[in-house]
Amino acid sequence: MxxxxxxxxxxxxxxxxxxxxxxxxxxxxxxxxxxxxxxxxxxxxxxxxxxxxxxxxxxxxxxxxxxxxxxxxxxxxxxxxxxxxxxxxxxxxxxxxxxxxxxxxxxxxxxxxxxxxxxxxxxxxxxxxxxxxxxxxxxxxxxxxxxxxxxxxxxxxxxxxxxxxxxxxxxxxxxxxxxxxxxxxxxxxxxxxxxxxxxxxxxxxxxxxxxxxxxxxxxxxLAVGRFDITKAKTDSGLPIINAYSKDLGEHEGAARASVERTAEITEWLEGYFGTYPFDAMGGYVPNTDTTFALETQTRPFYSPDDFADGSNTSVVVHEMAHQWYGNSVSVKGWKDIWINEGFARYAQWLWSEDQGEGTAQELADYAYASHPADDPFWKVAPGDPGPDNQFHRAVYDRGAMALQALRNEIGDKDFFAVLKGWPQLHKGGNADVGDFVAYAEKVSGKPLAGLFDTWLYQPSKPASKAAGTAAFAAGEAPEQPRSWKQIHTADHPRP
Known part of the structure; x- marks a missing residue:
């Protein structure tokens, strides 16, 4: 978002x-x-x-x-x-x-x-x-x-x-x-x-x-304007309603090519997060001069700017991932924003991996290497970033790196069990970062407080490289994954 x-x-x-x-x-x-x-x-x-x-x-x-x-x-x-x-x-x-x-x-x-x-x-x-x-x-x-x-x-x-x-x-x-x-x-x-x-x-x-x-x-x-509305149903019968301003101009084709894939992307996300938690889905693109998207429940808001460079399925992945992480399971307090943004960013990394445009590990390596130790990026704690930094890029990228570190620590089987079990456990309710840490420890059987403290709370660059790729571990500078730029046009976080 x-x-x-x-x-x-x-x-x-x-x-x-x-x-x-x-x-x-x-x-x-x-x-x-x-x-x-x-x-x-x-x-x-x-x-x-x-x-x-x-x-x-x-x-x-x-x-x-x-x-x-x-x-x-x-x-x-x-x-x-x-x-x-x-x-x-x-x-x-x-x-x-x-x-x-x-x-x-x-x-x-x-x-x-x-x-x-x-x-x-x-x-x-x-x-x-x-x-x-x-x-x-x-x-x-x-x-x-x-x-x-x-x-x-x-x-x-x-x-x-x-x-x-x-x-x-x-x-x-x-x-x-x-x-x-x-x-x-x-x-x-x-x-x-x-x-x-x-x-x-x-x-x-x-x-x-x-x-x-x-x-x-x-x-x-709420959006009022002159819209072209498309209607369909998912294979399970859920209504899909998408709406596009009739004044989108050159952005119209890219917007449609992205948002019309909402049902497909949601079905893909169900493989990671479990059954979609709501009874409708879709998205809308009004002709605003905004530069952000937002996970408004069941029907995300997208800006024309999201499609300025062409179709952008990554932004759809991000906003639909929020339907589980942020919407169905909402924060207890705004300091818990990592529950929303870290997971939606990681969903984009998983989509990149699925599309063959860079694995989650390659994206974690590149994000880690992109910020030297003295970069203010590392001063922001995703687990409690403060109101001035609530939507800082560190909450997104460092937040996703924390999940990759967790994946490497507990293994894919337990990691994906956590991703799917968590939104089912708290469906329709509220939770905080501490609740997630406790759940991950319960599923994996491992003590994880130190890992989360390192990645979510310490105001410094972690010494660990989230177990990086073999080339990265050997000291080679990681190449920019093909999906990197599109992922970062899917949000415009504060610097």
Whole structure:
């Protein structure tokens, strides 16, 4: 995945707002953040969302978005007040059918006080009516809404929801979704999951999308524009929906030649990761000026730039690998980003090996040799890179080198058992780096803490060469594998 990482300002101050319960007998406010060390004011405390129902209307000419979000939530404490992460203008909030007071605080906090406190364990229906022009709304100096000539796209990481629906915006609170969007005839609305129906009336068409599996908020996406949509089914009957902007120009052929192979690539990935975890798949390529792709659940977002040099199956491999590593198994905290990026990069290395364009070992050797010991690359710890380096190339490449080192240490049989067993064990949930290390030790029967410490946490170049190829071990400089350049056009990580 690629994206522009923005670290919100003054987030440390938000941690000071964490609520302290007044007493066991009195309801207290939910916290304005989950306390993630990288982004303390992302997500919210005091409740858990099980479902989002979004009913929206979007006008491409003016970029105006209006709608109603209905959240089904359960209080995790006696709750006097709670927050949602959101940045558009709100006109009304109801909790369990009754009007609630609301105001804003911080950079993206909608603060809601229900008419009556919620008891711990109580189910709540929260309705928020809102509108705004997402491209004109900036939070901490940026927007995750990408304006296009014929519409707009919501896609970014680690935050994208604020510009189109109110949410508990942290990967630890996953939910199912219904996304219903009305757009003028002649334009289409693309989202995650399965297309349940589309209906036209009085110059408008409403698209109804459903995501049944647990989905993190940043993996929810919306794209409105003039698209050419292709539909098919996998051999097992899963629907495939791909969408291409009608304004892709010279990139169109390469984009289609890549994204149309999604089902084939997913079938290939199943051999390594197990059964595909969702009920739909596909991808979409809007006419944005972005330079990244993102693993939005079931339907990755790709930039035209991904196909500037021709077809690029490697980027499809990367984003579809995330459907297991990152989407089905999501991080517990943003410091665990290696669970996402190291594995998606290694999937690209396995694809290269399968295509005869460089083995995973040759790619590991070349990556290792490309950075001398004094290169700042080695100062970034993939296991906890810090918010400024969350999407640094070291998280991708050094992260993949760590997996090659693991493969060499425990052997192919156990290594591939780990790759397949891990996403099945944690399907639909969350996990961290420590959980993966413990699982790899359990499967292999070997102590691996030292290996992972060397490759994921030490701010220096490992002395080991991940057991390299024979030529590399003999001191010969490795040649650049044929797949190297394409793999690195599949993401544009920060330097």
């Amino acid at each position: 690629r994206h522009r990482l923005i670290v919100p300002g003054a987030i440390a101050a938000a941690s000071l707002l964490l609520a302290v319960p007044a007493s066991a007998a009195e309801p207290s406010p939910g916290s304005p953040g989950v306390g993630d060390p990288y982004y303390p004011d992302y997500g919210n405390g005091g409740y858990d969302v099980s479902h989002y129902d979004l009913r929206l209307t979007y006008r491409p000419k003016t970029d105006k978005l209006a709608g109603t979000a209905t959240l089904l939530a359960t209080a995790k404490q006696d709750l006097s007040r709670f927050n949602l992460d959101f940045a558009l203008d709100v006109s009304e909030v109801r909790v369990n059918g009754k009007k609630a007071r609301f105001d804003t605080s911080g950079a993206h906090e909608l603060r809601i006080t229900p008419a009556a406190p919620l008891a711990k364990g109580e189910k709540a229906t929260v309705v928020v009516r809102y509108q705004g022009v997402p491209s004109k709304v900036e939070v901490n100096g940026f927007t995750s809404w990408h304006r296009t000539e014929d519409g707009g796209v919501a896609a970014n990481e680690p935050e994208a929801a604020w510009w189109w629906f109110p949410s508990n915006d942290h990967p630890t609170d996953k939910a199912s979704y219904d996304v219903s969007v009305a757009v003028p005839d002649g334009t289409q609305a693309i989202s995650n999951g399965t297309l349940q129906s589309q209906r036209s009336r009085a110059g408008w068409t409403r698209y109804n999308w459903r995501s049944r599996a647990p989905q993190a908020t940043y993996l929810a996406t």
